[in-house]
Amino acid sequence: MGLVAANLQDPIAELVAREKHFQEWTEHPSSSLVHHDAECCERARLWFLAYARSMEIGNISQFEIKAPIWLQQLYSWGPSSWPIAWCELVNKKVLDCGVFAALAREVFKAQGHEVHPAQALLSYNETCTNHWKALWKKGKDDTVFPWIGDRLVYHELCVLELPDGTAKFYDSTWGNWYLSQPRFGFGAVLAVRSECPRLLRWGSRTVACGEWVEL
């Protein structure tokens, strides 16, 4: 289900009106990794999971959720060609937010958490988005999703479903937890969408599967 531009409040509606890819973003499904159903991908996937477990060594925290903040040390953020398979990605140095989110979901799942894909629409200035456009152009072909607009960008996250029915949105690309309060300024979060098949509570909001929630 889409975020309907006409229903948005000014000045957000104004921002949205300038974005030619807006509709694509709101309808785009979350990214998922390809598995060749062969040893090449299975070996890569198992290597990644074992590596993830090793990264938890020395974490003296008592709590269960151990966010994979080490992902940003292992990979840099940049363009990825889609579709991307496990056996390809583990040898890459640069991944986009869709791959980061898919990898983070694997880590959380291995820790025993309920985790689902999630997406966000964020606002940046045009100078910034122009640089990203150049970076993505340099990253070659047109197999990449047009996630960068003029003032808005499409971003992928993951959402943890806690046993009490609350949601925790994790930005696996940058290693931040989203807060349910509105976030303004550079990187302001306009809306989030969860693919958890159940209703989740997030602060004072209710997050339904596939519905964009405006902040």
Add this chain to the structure above:
Amino acid sequence: MAPPKIFISGMHSGQNPCSGVGIARCLRAAFPNLTLVGVDHWQGSSGLHDKSIDETLLLPQWKQINDAQHGDHILSILNDDHLWIAAMDMEVHWLAEHLGAHSNLLAPGAKALELTAKPAVSGLDGLGFRVPDFISASLPDSDIHYFLRQHAWQCWLKSPYHDAKRISSWIGFVKARDAMAKSWRTSKLFLQRHIIGSEETIAFAAYQGELIAAAHMQKRQITPEGKTWAARVTAVEPDFLEGFKEAIRKLNYTGGGEVEFARDPDGHKWLIECNPRFPAWVYGGALAGQNVVAKLIAHVWNMPFLETVNPYPFFTRVVQDIPAKESVGIPLPPDPATMAWASEGKKGKSGPDFSALIPTLASAQEQHSKTPDKSGDVPEHIDPSYFTEISSLTEQYVGPTPARIHLEQWARGRFDRLAKRVKQASLNTSRIQIGFSVKTCPTDDYLRKAKESGFFAECISQMEVQRALSFGFLPSQIILNGPGKFWPLTDKPVTGLHALYCDSPEEFDRVIALPGIAKVIGFRMRVPKVHSRFGNPLDDPRRFSDLIHKMKKLQGRAELGFHFHMPSWAIGLQTWMQALDSLLIWCQIAERLSGRPVKHLDLGGGFFPADLERLDISGIQESVRKALPNVGTLYLEPGRSLTQDGEILVSRILDLRKTPDASLHEIVVDACIAELPLAQAYSHRLFFKQIGSLEANSPPVRLSKGETRILGRICMEDDILSDGVSLPESAQIGDYVIFGDAGGYERSMSYGFGRG
């Protein structure tokens, strides 16, 4: 009569600022016409130049202050209806001791300070805070070493007043303890476990036991020193506020304060400390709409104030250049040598010096002496039988020193207890096999005990293999490890070994070409995140694939095993267990991808003696069974844990050095780092016996932490055997200082030096 003024101390505004400037800015924003007086003891405190300050009161350095005169001065200010806001921890203590309560003094009294003292902060019990485990740094080093191992070497060393230093190694701890004790002139330091959580604070203002205002701050950006740089400030949760009001009432608190805590992702709040003054970020709170300082003054003087409303409840800091005030002046430049090469690489002075104040604060010293020594589980490390054997052997000892004496009964007990545990555990799922680490202590005594106990020999070279063979071990009772297992190359490698664990893929290619080299051939694994120079790194997927290919080559040639060795004494048992869990995953994957069953799992050694005896062997067996059901034998390779405390080193005092006031501050003994090469690497239990009492058969006494350094006999700067013990003032030349824990590597790595 002149209108009343507000005196505000603590105007230092550097990287680690005091709160004076923040307080002044809060008041200026709320009361534009008030007269604010900035107080400090150092001209270099740049906050004195801030435009919010109308007047300044520069006082002499604390060490030049006459207590009575300073007390009279402040009292006269208070009696003239001016207010005094104390913004520095040490000053608050001084005021509580020298001035007591006054309706115009906005600082907590002695009772409130006592009940909010670190680390227990008993005055805030019942507010839902947990207190992280702590231990006094004055307890015996062996207890502290245990505490650090228990908490994975992730702790903070804190002074009772101010200051905290992260501790991650024994050497780092000893150095930091020494520096902090000197800096704060107190031995009342403590170690506290690190808590992972988001840093939050509650700033509050109270007057005569009534909570006037409180604000909740969550840090968003911090400086390298951990200080707030940007934050969100909101009202305090109503549930918390009710209990907090009651706590403040019981403390009869007056003045500003700050409760620092960490909130872990499960939502638990861990109390870090309660500071008896406003935090330095207090003006940031005012900008976000929470001006707790203004509310306090408005309450005390019953007057309205201008409130700031900010719909975006955040603040951030900025470094700002401001014109200096001629009336305050700027300090003269320091000597160029100080500028270029100051202590710890810092240039210049970072703030006022409070250390001179500490010895005068009898009440603060008294208050901290009431702090419990420890929380959590810190067992006593002197087993009576260990002490009895030391007593008995030193009673009989007559001979040259330094002398290493073997504690036969104690060492025998270590081997027997382990053999018994292994036998019992082997009744469970997998067999447990001990491989005694030959390198750790290859004496006849220990090799004999190992053999009698049914242990294998774990060797790291062909020389050690030959030593084990000559002692009666069969090749099939030898495990060969390490990066140099075929040294010396001139020797033909012994074949028919029980197990051989390759340190690199290249070594594997050579090993697999040696027919019948070992029943078990495997790999030492270098698990990612665990720092080591040994074994096969697993952090690159291509290298991991290569290892899998090599494992497949074992088909029909040898059984597959894995070896892992991380010294738990250096990383803590908790981290060791996490590393083991991670290893099991790697082994599972290797088994699955190579198609070769993992039948042997060698977990290495490196346990501290007390830790091995606490190791949950059956729990480990169960984890291994679940992860790797084909494992038939689990191996442990203890060396240090069986031998370290099985020997003592008896030394005698060669020289006694006293301070001008005749207190014993250093002794020189006839032992040195040649006999104790690891003296500074871990804690040693120390004992003292006077010559007279040796003859009179009285037992030695255990030395607790104190101020007397023990220096070695050789002319090397690092020949320091203890950085401080409590030695009797009656100690004399020729008396005995006995070093416990002098076996294991202390023996095998010792060397001859300075003997002509």
